[in-house]
Amino acid sequence: MTETLETTGAVAPAGRLAGAGRSRRAVIISYAPITDAPRVRRQAKLLVDRGWKVTLAGVEGRAPPPPRCELVVLERRFRRRTYVDRALYAGALLASRASGQLAEWVYWQNTIRQSLYAQLEGVVGDLVMCHDYVTLPPALRVAARTAAPLLLDAHEYARGQYMERPFWRYVHRPWVHRLQRTLFAKLDGITTVCDGIADLLKVDNALPDRPTVVRSMPCYQRCDFRPCGDTLTVLYHGILSPPRRLELLIESVPMWRKQFRLVLRGPGPDEYVDRLRRLARRLGVVSRVVIEKPVLFEDLIAAANHADIGLFVQGDWSPQKRFALPNKFFEYVMAGLALCVSDLPEMARLLRQHRIGRLVPKAEPQVIAETINAFDREQVEAFKRCSLVAAKQLCWEHESEKLARLVDRVMQHRTNRIASVRMDR
Numbered sequence: 001m002t003e004t005l006e007t008t009g010a011v012a013p014a015g016r017l018a019g020a021g022r023s024r025r026a027v028i029i030s031y032a033p034i035t036d037a038p039r040v041r042r043q044a045k046l047l048v049d050r051g052w053k054v055t056l057a058g059v060e061g062r063a064p065p066p067p068r069c070e071l072v073v074l075e076r077r078f079r080r081r082t083y084v085d086r087a088l089y090a091g092a093l094l095a096s097r098a099s100g101q102l103a104e105w106v107y108w109q110n111t112i113r114q115s116l117y118a119q120l121e122g123v124v125g126d127l128v129m130c131h132d133y134v135t136l137p138p139a140l141r142v143a144a145r146t147a148a149p150l151l152l153d154a155h156e157y158a159r160g161q162y163m164e165r166p167f168w169r170y171v172h173r174p175w176v177h178r179l180q181r182t183l184f185a186k187l188d189g190i191t192t193v194c195d196g197i198a199d200l201l202k203v204d205n206a207l208p209d210r211p212t213v214v215r216s217m218p219c220y221q222r223c224d225f226r227p228c229g230d231t232l233t234v235l236y237h238g239i240l241s242p243p244r245r246l247e248l249l250i251e252s253v254p255m256w257r258k259q260f261r262l263v264l265r266g267p268g269p270d271e272y273v274d275r276l277r278r279l280a281r282r283l284g285v286v287s288r289v290v291i292e293k294p295v296l297f298e299d300l301i302a303a304a305n306h307a308d309i310g311l312f313v314q315g316d317w318s319p320q321k322r323f324a325l326p327n328k329f330f331e332y333v334m335a336g337l338a339l340c341v342s343d344l345p346e347m348a349r350l351l352r353q354h355r356i357g358r359l360v361p362k363a364e365p366q367v368i369a370e371t372i373n374a375f376d377r378e379q380v381e382a383f384k385r386c387s388l389v390a391a392k393q394l395c396w397e398h399e400s401e402k403l404a405r406l407v408d409r410v411m412q413h414r415t416n417r418i419a420s421v422r423m424d425r
Contacts, residue, residue, distance in 0.1 A: 022410075025053040027125035027142060027409055029135045033114065034071070036297065038327050039153060041066050043129060047407070057123055063297050074125060076114035085109070097174035100182030106175060107137050112368045115143070127151070127411065133158050133176065136183050147390035147417075149188035149410040154211065156198045156320060159204060163318035181205045183364025188410040192402060194346045196323030214403045216327040220395035223305045225388060228377045232260050235307035235337070237300070238328050240268025240291070244275060248313060248365055253285045255369035263307060265292040297402045307371070308380050312341045315363035325350075334391045337384030340371055354390040359382050 026047045030040050034056050044054045044066045055063055057072040065071040081089070084085050089109050096103040098397050108114060117138040129151045137151060143150040159177050164166040177365040181204070184190065187293035190211035192198050198211045240246060246264060264276065272293060280289040297301045304310065310332025316322050339357030341347045352356055360371045 021144055022285050023051060023053045024127070025055060025125040026127040026129060027055045027057060027123055027148075028094050028129045028131075029054075029120070029139050029142070030058040030072075031135055031296050032058065032131065032133035033061030033062040035065050036061035038132070038218065038242070039155065040131065041297070041402065042219065043153070044069050044395050045219070045396075046403060050404065052127075054294050055123060055125060057120060062063060072120070074116050074119045075275065076112050079111040079115070081111065093171060093175050100178055101271060103175055103179040103182055107179060113138070126414075127407065129153060132156060132160065133180050133183075140186060147165065147414070149414050150189065151184070151189045152187050154190060154192040154197065155216075156325065159200075161336040162321035164322070177204065177322075188244060188413070189406050191406065194325040196346055197320075197423075198321060200323075212402055212403055212406050215325060215330070215394075215399055216329065216393055216395050217330040217399045218301060218327075218396050220392065221301045221334055223301065223334065223388065223391070225336060225385060226305060226308075228380050229269075229306050229327065232309065232375070232377070232380060234260055234309045234340070235263045235265065235304060235332075236311045236328075237265040237294075237304060237331070238326070240266045240273055240276070240313075241266060242272055243252060245314065245363070245412055246370060247279055248363060249311065250283065250285065250289055250373070250413060251281050251363035252368035253280075253288055254283050255366065255373075256288070256372050257415075260372055261288045261290065262311075263290045263292060265294060267294045267301070301335045302313065303329060304337060307335070307337055308384070309339040309357070309375065310341075312336070312339075312347075312371075313360050313363050314331050314342055314344075316342075316344060329395055333387045333394050336384050336388045338375065338380045338389070340375070350394070354386055354394075355383070356387045356390055372392070 027041055028043060030037055034040055040056065044056060045376065047054050048066070054069045055072060057296050058074055059076060060073045076162060087105065092102055092106045092109070096106045106368060120138055120142055123142055124145050125147065126148055128139050128148050130136055132154050132155055139150055148384050158180065159173060164339065168259060182334055184205045184207060188200065191214045192211045193216055195213055198213050202210045215258050236249060238244070249262060249264070276291060280286050310328065311330055312326065314321050314324060317404050322344055324342070324344055329339070329341065330345055333356060338348040341351065341357065342363060343348070343359035348359055358371050358374060360368055
């Protein structure tokens with residue numbers, strides 16, 4: 001089974017639901033480009049396959065909605081605040097670490113968040129799922145309209161997300177922690193991407209139950225084994241942005257053996273992509289570094305299959321980075337690539353278990369180059385064969401069972417709660 005983009009989903013204007021019927025309806029809210037988000041698409045697919053009607057509410061993406069999903073497009077609308085408003089906001093942000101009520105108030109002072117929520121008026125469902133803490137306050141209000149269960153999907157360890165930024169670390173981070181600790185208690189369930197983040201969320205927020213780990217695996221897509229050619233292509237696909245520190249990859253290329261070349265494929269700000277191109281020119285590796293535009297979602301795995309090694313390197317700079325287990329790890333596996341990834345706990349455990357590649361001990365150009373140069377063609381082909389075997393296990397068809405059980409459980413609780421209220425009457 002593969003993910004496809006053929007769609008019968010209608011686009012509904014914000015604030016109105018079209019075609020509501022007797023079938024159960026789920027609402028999924030994300031402030032990322034919602035139709036481009038792999039986790040959103042997989043969640044929607046699971047629910048649709050189980051007979052749900054699904055409404056996706058979020059900012060517009062490049063791709064059309066998944067099959068049989070309705071889309072509510074939210075626009076980011078900014079309104080200027082007065083200096084007095086800004087001063088009150090800054091003071092409240094500092095004070096909110098001591099008060100959950102104040103932390104919620106601070107959330108709603110952001111004019112973009114206000115506008116996004118206003119566009120959710122009239123959106124209702126029997127189940128609400130939201131992505132990351134930034135959607136949590138409005139999702140709680142949407143769920144309250146019908147007493148629907150609310151599930152949060154925490155992609156990131158938000159409390160440790162931007163530790164390299166002093167303002168965020170000392171001012172914004174305490175607010176994030178207080179807001180989450182206050183609102184997590186109101187949730188019916190939490191999912192996250194890996195064990196390390198699940199453990200941190202449980203401790204940080206004094207949760208009675210550990211969040212359910214649902215890893216970011218693609219739907220199974222059969223790929224053929226592709227033998228290595230004379231040139232070995234090392235692929236990074238994903239967002240091209242400064243936090244990814246892709247300069248480290250390019251800086252390592254002059255030290256690579258001549259048979260290796262690097263492909264960077266994905267969306268990114270023009271100024272950053274231009275900076276990467278200039279770096280490649282300055283280092284004299286333009287012929288060995290190719291920067292490509294992103295491919296369509298349904299072509300992602302097939303395009304990756306033409307490479308030989310999937311690359312992802314980042315440092316252990318924060319808990320958020322330490323427990324990285326990104327989509328691309330599993331996409332590389334599904335595409336039948338050898339992997340070359342950072343020696344971080346979540347990725348290292350799976351890589352060793354399935355014998356699918358090599359670990360980079362440190363996020364430095366010299367170390368990256370040494371790890372790449374340690375590959376030979378025979379090893380790469382052996383790792384590629386192991387990835388194709390692992391892909392049959394590391395796929396959404398297996399991983400989605402955990403989400404399906406969680407949804408069944410919270411919906412049963414809702415049914416029991418409604419029945420109890422009727423009996424009391």
